[in-house]
Amino acid sequence: MTHEQKNILSVRDMGREEIDKLLCSAAAFDRGNYTGHELDGKLLAVLFFEPSTRTRMSFSSAMMRLGGKILNLGSVEATSITKGETLSDTIRVISGYCDAIVLRHPKEGAARLAGEVASVPVINGGDGAGQHPSQTLLDLFTIRESMPIENIDVGLQGDLRYGRTVHSLAFALSKYNNIRLHTIAPDGLNFPKFIKEDLQDVGVELIVHDHIEDALPELDVLYVTRLQRERFPDPVAFANYASTYRITPELLELAKPSMIVLHPLPRVDEIDPAVDDLPCAKYFEQAHNGVPIRMAMLNEVIN
Amino acid sequence: MVRTSSDGIVISPIKNGTVIDHITPGEGLTVLRILGIRDGTHVTVIVASNVTSSRGGRKDMVKIENREILKDEVDKIALVAPDATISIIRNFKVSDKKPVEVPQRIVGVIKCPNPNCITNTKEPVQSKFVVHPRGFRCQYCDSLISSEMDIGDYI
Ligand SMILES: [Zn+2]
Numbered sequence: 001m002t003h004e005q006k007n008i009l010s011v012r013d014m015g016r017e018e019i020d021k022l023l024c025s026a027a028a029f030d031r032g033n034y035t036g037h038e039l040d041g042k043l044l045a046v047l048f049f050e051p052s053t054r055t056r057m058s059f060s061s062a063m064m065r066l067g068g069k070i071l072n073l074g075s076v077e078a079t080s081i082t083k084g085e086t087l088s089d090t091i092r093v094i095s096g097y098c099d100a101i102v103l104r105h106p107k108e109g110a111a112r113l114a115g116e117v118a119s120v121p122v123i124n125g126g127d128g129a130g131q132h133p134s135q136t137l138l139d140l141f142t143i144r145e146s147m148p149i150e151n152i153d154v155g156l157q158g159d160l161r162y163g164r165t166v167h168s169l170a171f172a173l174s175k176y177n178n179i180r181l182h183t184i185a186p187d188g189l190n191f192p193k194f195i196k197e198d199l200q201d202v203g204v205e206l207i208v209h210d211h212i213e214d215a216l217p218e219l220d221v222l223y224v225t226r227l228q229r230e231r232f233p234d235p236v237a238f239a240n241y242a243s244t245y246r247i248t249p250e251l252l253e254l255a256k257p258s259m260i261v262l263h264p265l266p267r268v269d270e271i272d273p274a275v276d277d278l279p280c281a282k283y284f285e286q287a288h289n290g291v292p293i294r295m296a297m298l299n300e301v302i303n
Numbered sequence: 304m305v306r307t308s309s310d311g312i313v314i315s316p317i318k319n320g321t322v323i324d325h326i327t328p329g330e331g332l333t334v335l336r337i338l339g340i341r342d343g344t345h346v347t348v349i350v351a352s353n354v355t356s357s358r359g360g361r362k363d364m365v366k367i368e369n370r371e372i373l374k375d376e377v378d379k380i381a382l383v384a385p386d387a388t389i390s391i392i393r394n395f396k397v398s399d400k401k402p403v404e405v406p407q408r409i410v411g412v413i414k415c416p417n418p419n420c421i422t423n424t425k426e427p428v429q430s431k432f433v434v435h436p437r438g439f440r441c442q443y444c445d446s447l448i449s450s451e452m453d454i455g456d457y458i
Contacts, residue, residue, distance in 0.1 A: 088426055107421040130445065
């Protein structure tokens with residue numbers, strides 16, 4: 001089988017040039033540099049086998065802003081999937097209806113399989129606990145809007161064990177020069193060993209901190225991830241962690257004035273809402289950046 | 304026609320079949336499992352485990368009567384016993400030696416350890432692993448079967 005089409009399946013597959021090209025094109029879209037006819041007459045199939053309102057809506061918004069149209073799968077219950085059809089067959093059939101597919105699926109590797117069988121480009125909209133490249137690209141884009149991605153210290157805080165966004169962000173950052181990653185995580189929720197080893201293989205400097213206070217003064221970016229209560233052995237451990245690591249305006253006094261705070265939303269208690277009005281709070285901008293980055297991805301694979 | 308190995312274990316030669324020697328110690332039974340030889344299979348098999356190797360150290364050895372193993376079986380054995388030597392025996396003589404080497408890409412042989420991997424569903428897809436400095440990596444979900452894990456569990 002030969003596949004000439006471009007897929008965007010994992011940031012791990014992408015080279016630095018490819019990422020930078022998408023970020024530049026997202027920046028142009030963000031400034032309004034587009035006609036709205038770039039994808040005239042094109043159809044995007046949005047196949048979500050698990051709910052994710054924001055990812056679905058931001059892809060739809062991006063497609064429509066470029067003049068394209070959307071085919072929605074509808075509810076999974078109403079489709080042939082419940083009749084036992086395989087994902088491979090679904091993808092082969094739907095390939096014939098559209099110019100590109102965005103797939104969200106609960107199984108890891110689903111997007112790669114879809115990329116093998118589809119006759120149109122496939123964009124991974126998140127597969128299980130696997131890859132979610134549009135999230136990583138919008139994280140990078142948000143950093144790049146505030147500072148060059150080079151020679152910076154990035155703090156990764158929260159659930160680093162199960163948090164897929166933070167794994168792929170770490171890999172993406174590893175493609176840039178002179179990045180130091182600082183991890184701040186509760187016991188048992190730091191990077192898994194294989195992720196640490198993979199990062200070391202690509203030459204990333206990893207610095208482990210027990211207390212966020214130690215890391216804060218060094219950081220240019222603080223990337224906070226959501227903590228899931230069920231990852232903690234008992235409610236006391238969770239409450240203890242949540243209060244120790246909660247980002248507050250007082251805590252941020254330790255940080256450089258230029259440091260930015262990111263969070264791939266939704267948040268629970270990790271960031272005090274009092275932080276929202278501070279200039280360092282970039283997490284809502286980060287969420288808005290989902291549209292220009294997805295415009296760049298769609299334009300890249302379809303055009 | 305009885306040969307005595309260096310530490311005194313008697314291992315009879317076979318007339319026709321396959322001799323797999325220099326198996327990583329402890330992996331002899333895994334090799335049998337890979338070949339589908341288990342309870343109830345009517346094949347004459349001799350297994351020697353943790354015997355002294357002529358190269359020094361310990362090894363396992365398996366002799367299977369009246370069966371010549373195939374290329375894809377050799378590739379699977381390579382994953383658990385990369386130093387094994389495989390000889391095809393015809394009329395008590397070594398008639399062929401099959402080189403054992405770990406392929407760079409392993410298709411349809413290893414089961415991905417990630418239960419949530421798309422290859423562990425009813426999709427018509429074969430598992431694909433590539434050799435990685437620390438083990439084998441699933442091409443679909445990126446899971447790593449590290450060298451510290453027992454790869455025999457996933458074959
Ligand atoms: Zn896998």
